[in-house]
Amino acid sequence: MDMLTKLIHNPALMDKYTGASSIPVYHSSTYHQDLADTPVRWTYSRIGNPTRQALEDTIAELEEGVRGFAFASGMAAIAAVFTLLGQGDHIILPYDLYGGTYHLMTTMVERFGLSASFVDMTNLTAVENALTPRTRALYIETPSNPLMKITDIRGIVHIAQHHRLLTIADNTFMSPYLQRPLTLGCDIVIHSATKFLGGHSDVVAGLVVVKDNQLGDRLAQIQKDWGGILGPEDSWLVIRGIKTLGVRMDRAQQNAQYLTRWLKSQPQIAHVYYPGLPGHDGTALHHSQALGPGCVFSLRFQDPNYWKAFVNRLHYALYAVSLGGVETIVSHPATMSHASLTEEERRQQGITDDLLRVSMGIESLNDLLADFQQALEG
Numbered sequence: 001m002d003m004l005t006k007l008i009h010n011p012a013l014m015d016k017y018t019g020a021s022s023i024p025v026y027h028s029s030t031y032h033q034d035l036a037d038t039p040v041r042w043t044y045s046r047i048g049n050p051t052r053q054a055l056e057d058t059i060a061e062l063e064e065g066v067r068g069f070a071f072a073s074g075m076a077a078i079a080a081v082f083t084l085l086g087q088g089d090h091i092i093l094p095y096d097l098y099g100g101t102y103h104l105m106t107t108m109v110e111r112f113g114l115s116a117s118f119v120d121m122t123n124l125t126a127v128e129n130a131l132t133p134r135t136r137a138l139y140i141e142t143p144s145n146p147l148m149k150i151t152d153i154r155g156i157v158h159i160a161q162h163h164r165l166l167t168i169a170d171n172t173f174m175s176p177y178l179q180r181p182l183t184l185g186c187d188i189v190i191h192s193a194t195k196f197l198g199g200h201s202d203v204v205a206g207l208v209v210v211k212d213n214q215l216g217d218r219l220a221q222i223q224k225d226w227g228g229i230l231g232p233e234d235s236w237l238v239i240r241g242i243k244t245l246g247v248r249m250d251r252a253q254q255n256a257q258y259l260t261r262w263l264k265s266q267p268q269i270a271h272v273y274y275p276g277l278p279g280h281d282g283t284a285l286h287h288s289q290a291l292g293p294g295c296v297f298s299l300r301f302q303d304p305n306y307w308k309a310f311v312n313r314l315h316y317a318l319y320a321v322s323l324g325g326v327e328t329i330v331s332h333p334a335t336m337s338h339a340s341l342t343e344e345e346r347r348q349q350g351i352t353d354d355l356l357r358v359s360m361g362i363e364s365l366n367d368l369l370a371d372f373q374q375a376l377e378g
């Protein structure tokens with residue numbers, strides 16, 4: 001079955017009891033147990049809720065894993081996955097990791113006796129060099145945020161399998177519509193469903209999918225014990241968002257492909273970072289592991305002070321944090337997503353003040369083009 005069909009005709013998405021085309025929002029914390037000594041499917045909503053379960057089954061199906069888990073945010077999902085590791089374990093992560101994950105790792109998780117190395121994951125030799133006898137996991141984000149660097153998923157998996165490590169992929173930027181890391185050998189996929197999966201900038205949610213039942217059982221225990229579950233109402237919003245994931249991403253990606261080509265040829269622009277552009281580092285690699293360049297790109301101005309005027313002149317795009325909504329969102333990584341880094345860390349990652357990140361929306365390309373043009377020309 002093709003992905004566009006799967007997004008809609010997924011067995012988990014129809015209500016089994018009534019045939020309702022949309023799974024109801026099961027606002028229930030507890031469930032009546034009919035007979036005193038017979039186990040029942042549903043007991044308590046932290047452990048399981050039919051609306052959340054429909055979302056969990058759906059994301060497992062889309063990522064081609066065996067089991068899915070929904071959490072109250074992307075960060076709650078990431079924190080839950082980190083607790084698969086224990087005291088003394090070492091993990092290798094990208095140096096240009098999502099800011100929240102970096103902060104979680106360096107301020108919270110390390111307190112529990114875990115250690116981390118932050119390396120350039122696009123350089124497989126650097127990854128090999130960072131291995132220690134205590135290394136248990138490799139963590140990747142590809143394309144990276146915000147410079148859209150491409151990590152070789154198969155290459156990382158190859159190293160992980162050789163050393164019996166877990167490979168964990170944050171697939172937020174691509175979504176399962178464009179990239180399915182479990183099919184390339186990863187063990188765990190994480191999403192901030194706040195972004196493309198939800199798709200309408202109206203819900204905060206996180207998802208995890210695992211490739212086998214052993215990891216599934218461990219994560220189920222973690223989800224139940226730490227308790228950071230997604231509520232039924234928010235689960236329903238993500239379920240509804242997922243049904244249009246394909247059309248939204250196709251449309252936004254078309255806009256991004258056109259707009260990045262146009263921006264690249266403008267004299268005010270110094271650089272456009274997008275895997276859909278010829279000449280972008282890692283484009284060929286990206287297309288060997290993903291089905292499209294995606295809907296997010298970054299741009300750098302010739303004049304380092306120009307970005308503010310540009311942002312102030314934009315009519316349609318939101319100037320905001322986050323990405324993956326139906327509306328175009330322009331953000332300033334240095335003061336938004338990467339504000340918690342020190343200036344030195346930002347400089348090392350290439351996140352200078354003149355950099356803007358664009359999450360392409362599904363508005364009319366003509367309107368977006370006219371808007372970007374007037375904002376650029378002033």
Ligand SMILES: *Cc1c(COP(=O)(O)O)cnc(C)c1O
Pocket residue numbers: 073074075076098100101141145170172173191192193194195204205206
């Ligand atoms: C937004 C984001 C997160 C965090 O997700 P929340 O839903 O905001 O908690 C993690 N990873 C990436 C790549 C993100 O973009």
